[in-house]
Each structure stands twice: as structure tokens, then as C-alpha cells.
Amino acid sequence: MSLPRPSATTTALITGASSGLGREFAIQLAALGHHVTIVARRGDLLDQLAEELNAGDAPGGVSVIVADLSESTQRQALLDALQRNGRAPSILINNAGFSTTGPAAKANGAAEVSMVRTNVEAVVALTVAVLPAMVAASEGAILNVASTASFQPLPGQAGYGASKAFVLSYTEAVSAEVSQFGIAVTALCPGPVETGFAEAAGFTEAEAGVMPKFMWVSPHDVVRAGIDGLVASKRVVIPGAANNVLAHVARHSPRGPLLSALKKYHPSL
Numbered sequence: 001m002s003l004p005r006p007s008a009t010t011t012a013l014i015t016g017a018s019s020g021l022g023r024e025f026a027i028q029l030a031a032l033g034h035h036v037t038i039v040a041r042r043g044d045l046l047d048q049l050a051e052e053l054n055a056g057d058a059p060g061g062v063s064v065i066v067a068d069l070s071e072s073t074q075r076q077a078l079l080d081a082l083q084r085n086g087r088a089p090s091i092l093i094n095n096a097g098f099s100t101t102g103p104a105a106k107a108n109g110a111a112e113v114s115m116v117r118t119n120v121e122a123v124v125a126l127t128v129a130v131l132p133a134m135v136a137a138s139e140g141a142i143l144n145v146a147s148t149a150s151f152q153p154l155p156g157q158a159g160y161g162a163s164k165a166f167v168l169s170y171t172e173a174v175s176a177e178v179s180q181f182g183i184a185v186t187a188l189c190p191g192p193v194e195t196g197f198a199e200a201a202g203f204t205e206a207e208a209g210v211m212p213k214f215m216w217v218s219p220h221d222v223v224r225a226g227i228d229g230l231v232a233s234k235r236v237v238i239p240g241a242a243n244n245v246l247a248h249v250a251r252h253s254p255r256g257p258l259l260s261a262l263k264k265y266h267p268s269l
């Protein structure tokens, strides 16, 4: 299988493109000739990226749409703007997301709900919004950014781990439903990657650095692995050999001892 070809009436819609993995997805998909539609809340960073892409390697062009994806009205405005632009997403990268940290008993309720809306609700809303046209065209590709946190519960980031478990389960099921129509649906499950993620989650540099060096993969290589996974129509991609092994160990370990160990070593507990 291959990615849908770039065209004048399609776009690669990339959420969370103002930073980190989303920014890298925009760079790599633009270089493949796709028109990219980049979405996030921080419009200044999106404009900066659009300028860089337009000055460099983006033969298909770039559209910027500012939206808070945790808000259903703003998600609808995003879909309306795509229609006005005359471009249907042939590729959807559901990448926007963040983590809260700390014990659930001390959580900020509004932040928890906003995280679930961004990490889960927006992924579902955008997936079901674009799928019918992809099925009708018998062409399309959707990549949902999950995490190695998808493979086991995560004390200290309970809501985040659960949100990413949802993304993994949802993606695998939808993949099974639409693969017969030639549509690739892939869950990308990175381990630690140096992006704005740790700072947005409130980890100090020292706390973020407790993850052993061998687990870290660069944003470029994570995104490369994700795009290669879509091209190969893989259901699940875990970048990095060590992360692959650890994810499988976590998935099959007895929950009691695993949860105790994760709780003991989580920096926020």
C-alpha cells in the first residue's frame, strides 16, 4: 500500500502542529508534496512554521487553522474551514495531545477533562468526520498518536495513560473496519521524545531525564517510523527497539507488581 497521492483538492490535516511531533509531521508530509493544513491553539507558532515551509520544501502549499480541539464548536469551525478551502483530508494525523501529572486525588478537574477532550474526544470526532469521504474514495490514511503509555495503566498520569489506551484500542478497531477499503489506520506509540511534552506536563528537566537514554527516539525518527507504518498499513508502530520490548513486557506483566513499580518510580507521586 502507499499514501494517497497529493492533489489540488486534498490535504494532510495535522493537529498539534505548533510544536514537537506535529511540527515534524508537517515538515515531512509537506516534503512529500502534500498540501498540509496545520492546526493548534498557538497561531503565532503555526504562522512561523507556514513561513518556513513556504520558503523551503512545501510544493503543495500550507494552510493554517487556529483551533482549540478540546472545544466541539472549534472542531466544527475547523471542518467548515477545510470545506471552504476546497480541500478534503486524504491524510489525517491526530497528534494534538498533552498529559497532566500527579495523583488523581489532587487533580485539577477542568484540566483532566480538557485532556480527555483533546486526547480522546477530538480524535474520535475528527476520525468520524473524515472517514466517510475516505471510504467513498477508497483512499485515505489516518495516524493517531498514542504512546507506550497505551500498554499499561500509569499511576501519576492515570488520565493520560487511560486516554492513550483508548486511542490504541480505537485505532486498532477502526483499522480492522476500513482496511478492506484501502484505508490505512495506524496507532503510533512513541516512548520518550524530546518535544514540548514534558514541559507542558509540568515535569522538571531532571524529572523528564529519569527515562533511560536508550528509550529516547528523535522527533524526526518517530515521525519517519509513523509515516512508514502508514505506508505499510501497520496497525501499531512503536518506534525504537527498546520501547518495543518494554511495551510488550508491560502489556503481558501481572498488573499488581507492575503498578507497584510504576507508582514507586513515578516522579509526581
Ligand SMILES: NC(=O)c1ccc[n+]([C@@H]2O[C@H](COP(=O)([O-])OP(=O)(O)OC[C@H]3O[C@@H](n4cnc5c(N)ncnc54)[C@H](OP(=O)(O)O)[C@@H]3O)[C@@H](O)[C@H]2O)c1
Pocket (backbone or CB within 6 Å): 015, 016, 017, 018, 019, 020, 021, 022, 039, 040, 041, 042, 043, 067, 068, 069, 070, 095, 096, 097, 098, 099, 118, 145, 146, 147, 148, 189, 190, 191, 192, 193, 194, 195, 196, 197, 198, 200
Ligand atoms: N513527547 C513524548 O515523550 C511523547 C510520548 C508519547 C506520546 N506523545 C504524544 O505525542 C503527541 C504530540 O506531543 P509532543 O510530544 O509533540 O508534545 P508538544 O511538543 O507539547 O506538542 C503538543 C501539541 O499539541 C497541541 N495541543 C495541545 N492541546 C491542544 C488543544 N486543546 N487544541 C489544539 N492543539 C492542542 C499543542 O499546540 P498548542 O499548545 O499550540 O495548542 C502542540 O502543538 C501527543 O499526543 C502526546 O501525547 C508524546
